[in-house]
Amino acid sequence: MKIGTVKELKMDESRVGIIPSGAEILMEQGHSVYIQSEAGLNSGFMDQDYAEIGAIILKDAKEVWEQCDMIIKVKEPQEIEYLSIRKGQILLTYFHFAASKKLTNAVIQSKCSAIAYETVRARDGSLPLLKPMSEVAGRMSIQEGAKYLEKAHGGRGILLGGVPGVAPATVVVLGAGVVGTHAVKMAAGLGSLVYVLDTNLERLRYLSDLMPNNVITLLSNPLNIRNTLKNADLVVSSILIPGAKAPKLIKKKTLKSMKSGAVIIDVAIDQGGSTETSKPTTHARPTYKVDEIIHYCVANMPGAMPLTSTIALTNATIRYAESIANLGIKKALSLDPYLAMGLSTHLGHVCCPQVAAAFNYKHVDWRTVV
Ligand SMILES: NC(=O)c1ccc[n+]([C@@H]2O[C@H](COP(=O)([O-])OP(=O)(O)OC[C@H]3O[C@@H](n4cnc5c(N)ncnc54)[C@H](O)[C@@H]3O)[C@@H](O)[C@H]2O)c1
Numbered sequence: 217m218k219i220g221t222v223k224e225l226k227m228d229e230s231r232v233g234i235i236p237s238g239a240e241i242l243m244e245q246g247h248s249v250y251i252q253s254e255a256g257l258n259s260g261f262m263d264q265d266y267a268e269i270g271a272i273i274l275k276d277a278k279e280v281w282e283q284c285d286m287i288i289k290v291k292e293p294q295e296i297e298y299l300s301i302r303k304g305q306i307l308l309t310y311f312h313f314a315a316s317k318k319l320t321n322a323v324i325q326s327k328c329s330a331i332a333y334e335t336v337r338a339r340d341g342s343l344p345l346l347k348p349m350s351e352v353a354g355r356m357s358i359q360e361g362a363k364y365l366e367k368a369h370g371g372r373g374i375l376l377g378g379v380p381g382v383a384p385a386t387v388v389v390l391g392a393g394v395v396g397t398h399a400v401k402m403a404a405g406l407g408s409l410v411y412v413l414d415t416n417l418e419r420l421r422y423l424s425d426l427m428p429n430n431v432i433t434l435l436s437n438p439l440n441i442r443n444t445l446k447n448a449d450l451v452v453s454s455i456l457i458p459g460a461k462a463p464k465l466i467k468k469k470t471l472k473s474m475k476s477g478a479v480i481i482d483v484a485i486d487q488g489g490s491t492e493t494s495k496p497t498t499h500a501r502p503t504y505k506v507d508e509i510i511h512y513c514v515a516n517m518p519g520a521m522p523l524t525s526t527i528a529l530t531n532a533t534i535r536y537a538e539s540i541a542n543l544g545i546k547k548a549l550s551l552d553p554y555l556a557m558g559l560s561t562h563l564g565h566v567c568c569p570q571v572a573a574a575f576n577y578k579h580v581d582w583r584t585v586v
Contacts, residue, residue, distance in 0.1 A: 320571060387448070389454065399454060412431060455490050
C-alpha cells in the first residue's frame, strides 16, 4: 500500500502523523511511505531522517494526497485540504466531527474511509488513541503549573517541592483518570503535598495503593473541593464525564477564598472547562487572572511538546496503520471490532452512530457497505 503524511496546517499544530521509526515499520512490511517535505520538521524530524530509511520525500502536499492509498495525519483536514481527499482513500486522524458540520459534510462528500482516532476503542472500553495525549497533558500540567507559580509570571513564588526546612507547595488534582494520574505522579515526584479527588472510589483505591505517602486521596464532593482549594498553590482539573460538558466544580465565588497567585490548570477546557471562570486560551497567550488566581486554559496542550507528543501518538497509532495496510480495510475491521468503532464515514455513508446523531444523518452499519 502507498502510505503518506502531509504537513499539518492547523494553527499551533507542530506534530506529524508518521515519524521515521513508524515509516520504517511500514516499509519493512513491503509498503511505500511518502512524506511531504518538512512535514516532520517541527517535531524534530528532518526530511533526511525519512529519506535515509527509504521513505520518498515529495515537495507538495498535493502529490502526497494524489499518490497515497492511506494518509496518516494528526488533526482534522483543514478547509484548504477538503478537495484533496480522494474517493476510496483511507484517512486516519483526529476528526472530532461533532464539532464541525462543514468538516463532516466535506469528508462524507469525499467518499473516503475516515477513521477517527478519538472513537477507536480498546478491549476494556478505553480510548487508546486519546490516552497518549492525556498522558502528555497530565505530565505537562505540573510543568506549566510550576512555571506560572514563579513570581515573574505573576504566581505565588513557591517551589513545588520546597527545600529542607521549608514546606512544599500544595497541589490539588480534580479527577484521577489518565490526565489526573500523570499529574499526581509528577507532582508527588517533585515532593509536593498532593490531594487527588475523584467521584470514583475504585480509582482512588488504585491511586492510594500506587502513589507515595505525599499523595492523599479524597472523595470528590463540594465540601472537599472547597476545603482543598483554600490551601492550594496549584490546581489541576482533569475531570471528564464522557459525552457531556465538564461540570463547573470550581465556582467563581470560591476563587476569593483561594491564595492570591495560586494557579489553576484547567485541562478539561476542551470539554468546556471545570471552572466557572475558565475560557479557552492559546499557547501564544496561555494565561489570564481572575480574582488574583492565574487561569491556564490551553485546549491543545500537547501541541507545545511536539517531539514527545508525536512519538507517543505514533507509538499508539502504528499498529492500526499496520493492520489496515497489511490486511486491507475490510479484513482489518472485521478482525478488530474495536478498530471498526473508529470508522466514521465510508464511501459517503456515515458509519459512526454519534456522528450520524449529531447532524441527523442516516447511520449505516459499516458491515453492509465496506
Ligand atoms: N487541554 C488539553 O490539551 C487536553 C489534553 C488531553 C486531555 N484533555 C482533557 O482532559 C480531560 C480528562 O481526560 P482523561 O483522559 O484523564 O479522562 P478520564 O476519563 O481518564 O478521567 C476523568 C476522570 O474524571 C473523574 N470525574 C468525573 N466527574 C468528577 C467529579 N465531579 N469530580 C472529580 N472527578 C470526576 C472520572 O471519575 C475520571 O476518573 C478530558 O476532558 C480530556 O478531553 C485535555
